[in-house]
Amino acid sequence: MATELASRAMPAAQVGQPGAARAEGSIGSGIVMREVVKNYGAFRAADRISLDIRPGEFITLLGPSGSGKTTLLNLLAGFQKLDGGEMHVDNAPIDHVPTHRRGFGMVFQSYALFPNMTVTQNVAFPLRMAGVDRESAQRRVGETLEMMRLSEHAAKTPSQMSGGQQQRVAIARAIVRRPKIVLMDEPLSALDRRLRESIQIEIRALHRTIGSTILFVTHDQGEALTMSDRIAVMDAGRIVQIGTPTDIYRHPQNRFVASFVGESNLIEAEIVQRRGATMALRNRAGYVFEADAGHGIEVGRAAVLVRPERIAIAGSPGPNTMPVTVTSALFLGEVLRIEARTESGETLLIRCMDTAGRSLPDVGERLHVSWGAADCWVLS
């Protein structure tokens, strides 16, 4: 079984031309996790996690540190043993397959390039371990380096390269075998913002080219939203929500997801009345507003999520507006970031585009804000 897995992970010389569209037939593996448990002493790092990953999917594990995302990745890579549950790749259990025969590619947070080898030797290493002969290995390394725009650095050692270049070498080493699964453990966290953004785009394009299933771990919600097909948000050893980026951002299941992904205003309100597709709510200051009826909450208290960019500033008081007092106003370039206090003492965060005719409000200024029913998302 083990050798079968390895050979499956090694499609015979299936190398797409650099920049070509997705290579035919080199679709990634599906991964199934069932009730996965991992304990570190008394600490439960993975608490009965179940996750289905579709072949060729780009899935991100997102969560704060200690939420269990790296643990899950290490379990899948085989660096650690499961304490319970099972993991399957393409319907075959992998518990007893040692890491080096799982045939995955992996990118590490610290890059983990072999300092005693040149770039070429680093990237050739997985091929040579897989039994590819020197000439073929040379050719495929050349193609991969070309694809990662590293050809001119082929003879350098890792210590002679910048962080961004090293990271691209690490990615090249992970994908050179065209593995069906690539694991990425916070690969961009050591890079500065601009570099991070450009490599994000690169990885995304690479995913389309090679078609592998990519499991990406990050604590950066922006990164997760930008890159993923789906995001699994983790907290305290569990997956608290899984969905597409828009789904996660617009329709978080609970307060943790709402506040961890993106900036958010959570407004405490009481459900006044429900009519069909919308409901009316009243916040503590007594203002009544409408919201799309969420998932079956009928009466009682609720938290309403309003994203800062969904709050509109009205020039004058109207039927559906709420008066607020500005406590801070910052000009961030393309957007204005305003913090304001409602009459009941809650703080609202507002982001609006820097459009012609809009000026930065003064601290202490009174504004009138409003939002539509479709801009709210009612949490339990």
Add this chain to the structure above:
Amino acid sequence: MTALAAASHPRRPAGFAVRLSNPALLLLPAALFLGFIYLLPVVDLFRISVSGPTWSTFFERVFSVPLYWDALVRTMQISLTVATLCLLLGYPTALLIRRTSGIARILVTAGVLLPYFIAILIRTYAWMVLLGRNGPVNKLLTGLGLLGEPAQFLFNRGTVLLGMTAVLLPIMVLSIYSSVSRLDVALPRAAQASGAGPIATFWRILLPLTLPGMGAGFLLVFVAALGFFITPTLLGGPGDQMFAMHIVQQADFIGSEGFLQALAVVLLIITLLFVALAGHFLGFSFIWGGGQLAEGQPRPATAHEAVPTPQRRLLAGVADRVGWPALRLLSRLNPAWGRWTVILLGGAVIATLILPILVVMVISFSSASYLTFPPPGLSLRWYEKFFSDPNWMEAFWKSSVIAATSAIISVTLGASAAMGIVRSEIRGKSIIMLLLVSPVIVPPVVLGLSLYSLFLRFDLVGTIWGLASAHAIGGIPLVVIIVSAALQGVDRRLEQAAALHGAPPLTVFRTVTLPAIAPGLAAAAFFAFLHSFDELVLSLFLSSAQLKTLPLMLWADINYQLNPVLAVVSSLEVLLVVIGLALAGPVLARTRAGA
């Protein structure tokens, strides 16, 4: 602290006051001390060795008498064997330390560190007890019926190799561990994720990256073994004479002046040759096991993909046909094999290091009147005997006073020298550092012999000050190494911030620098104390019948009769080291983490 001011105006002609406040001056006391008591005698040694009818007379005799030539060859063989054994056994032990965590790691580390700090004399004595006729090994084998009657395991080449390997192993383990611990934990994982099994990961990643640590460990062990005297004397037979033993024996003959010195010079030159060779490849910092003192330049770029020369093509062909397929084949091994190899070999090494010490500690509580294991009953009679015997007590107090004096000299001179070397802009820091720590590589026998004539001339033989100063020659390097590591760990910006807020240099030192290096100073003082407290070889040369130190008493008794009082002394030493390590442990951990 004043280096900042000096550095910002490098071109201004320095006034007297400025020159006085140059931290490089702090090197002066240590330089004067070592110059007088260490360099001068060694130079004198060379002078006497060439003072024959022609300069080479004595050397010709060294190389023409088969006795000495054979001893030289034998010394090389033994040293090489010991260093190789240490390497083979030390590597899995270093990996074991890295692999364990929590309590297990503390125990394994203690299993290496504890023996490292216990006197060679005591550890050799422990082996004599373990392998002796009434020792546990003989008891076990006769008890199991494997031996009809107790066998003589001691006094042959095998026990010399065993004892020396056991005594020197901790150096190797620590040296390899220091390079293993610097490796990114993700590297072996990256290799595994790239399809490499345990052996391929070891061969292609771990081994090449830890080669410097292995080289340093090998050389340190080899060089130490070259000058070994105590262990081969106690554990060897007539056929196992090492070179250093000849020097000590010749020292008893009055008529051998000149020839004696020539023997010492030969040993010293051979030692220095190997150190120079190693320094050429590894950089001399391998001696003090650490940083480049901010002078290190990045290694030049290596053009790996150079023109394919015939040799290169041949190598590539071999790698293609043999190397890679072999690694792939071995990768079929279950990773558990790698894990178990490390655990079993490393565990066996730790057990071998600790076992003799434990046996000696048990025996110290024996109720028997002679050495036997297991003891027929437990009692404190040997402790009573030790504490009530005026000879032992006097030796104990003399040793303590000498060690305390020596520690004070070492810390005062060594710490100020460390300050001078780390904080000044002086050129040639590496060479100065090399000179300061060089006493650790000079065979103690050579040092003792060279000091003897100096001590005679200044009437220092058998004096507390004389012995304390002699011990400080080896104490200063320890202090310099520890304190300069501590100093390099101090954030310069803290000192600059203090100065910026109006603190004069001395206040900066007192309020910022001193608290930061205080733990390092304490550790340095302890190790300098221990060094002197354990020192035997120099004392053999420089002491007198009136001034018996504890190691000298031990030495005399071990050669005369193995009795349980020695086990008491050994146990007390173990206790001392355990307390010291418990106090200094956190400091050392921090020093190593900062390095």
